[in-house]
Amino acid sequence: MPQAVSNCWALAIPCDELKTLNKPSAAIWLQRFAWHAAKHGYAAERELALSKLNVLQVKKLVRA
Numbered sequence: 001m002p003q004a005v006s007n008c009w010a011l012a013i014p015c016d017e018l019k020t021l022n023k024p025s026a027a028i029w030l031q032r033f034a035w036h037a038a039k040h041g042y043a044a045e046r047e048l049a050l051s052k053l054n055v056l057q058v059k060k061l062v063r064a
Contacts, residue, residue, distance in 0.1 A: 030053040
């Protein structure tokens with residue numbers, strides 16, 4: 001997906017570094033982005049983030 005205002009998220013340098021490292025987890029960052037997208041009216045981006053979150057959760061269940 002090409003970068004656009006609707007799918008970019010400006011983060012402070014420390015937060016960007018944590019996001020890059022998936023700390024505390026990729027799931028937390030996806031939840032935060034879904035909230036951010038919803039807050040700004042980007043429904044499609046919110047749904048994409050939630051879809052990715054569901055995939056992560058399924059993979060976690062399969063590994064368990």
